[in-house]
Amino acid sequence: MSEAQTATNIDVRIIPHRERHPRIFGALGALAQAQSLQITSDHDPRPLLYQLATNFPGEFGWEYLEQGPEVWRLDIGRLEEQAEGSEDDMSGCECCCGSEH
Numbered sequence: 001m002s003e004a005q006t007a008t009n010i011d012v013r014i015i016p017h018r019e020r021h022p023r024i025f026g027a028l029g030a031l032a033q034a035q036s037l038q039i040t041s042d043h044d045p046r047p048l049l050y051q052l053a054t055n056f057p058g059e060f061g062w063e064y065l066e067q068g069p070e071v072w073r074l075d076i077g078r079l080e081e082q083a084e085g086s087e088d089d090m091s092g093c094e095c096c097c098g099s100e101h
Contacts, residue, residue, distance in 0.1 A: 008027055008031075008035075008036075008037050008038070009037075009038045009039075009040070010023060010024060010027060010037065010038070010039050010040070011039075011040040012024070012039060012040065012041050012042075013040060013041065013042045021048065021051075024037070024039060024048065028052075028060065028076065028078070031077070031078040032078065033078050033079070033080050034077065034078065034080055035077065035078055036075050036076060036077035036078070037075070037076045037077070038065070038073060038074065038075050038076075039072075039073070039074045039076065040071060040072070040073050041071070041072045041073075041074070042070070042071065042072075043072065044067070044068065044072050045072060045074055049062060049074075052076070058079065059078060059079060060076055060077065060078055060079060061076070061077050061079050062074055062075060062076045062077070063075045
């Protein structure tokens with residue numbers, strides 16, 4: 001993501017585990033095109049990326065800014081053009097995080 005784009009930061013290390021994915025998906029749903037969300041985590045957020053690719057194909061791109069071993073930072077941005085037929089329904093995640101959505 002370029003410096004001209006607006007970025008929101010979420011440090012999930014301080015968020016209870018059950019609330020992490022819902023908070024991330026809420027923030028992603030609020031992003032305008034070309035805006036990004038930076039996530040700081042204590043583990044590789046690969047399951048989140050799989051979920052994004054599966055549930056919202058073509059809507060988001062991501063780049064690792066730091067890759068462990070203790071801290072992972074990731075920049076996730078809403079792409080300029082969304083995939084055809086996609087909706088901005090980021091109401092919840094369908095993962096195993098234990099959150100009730």
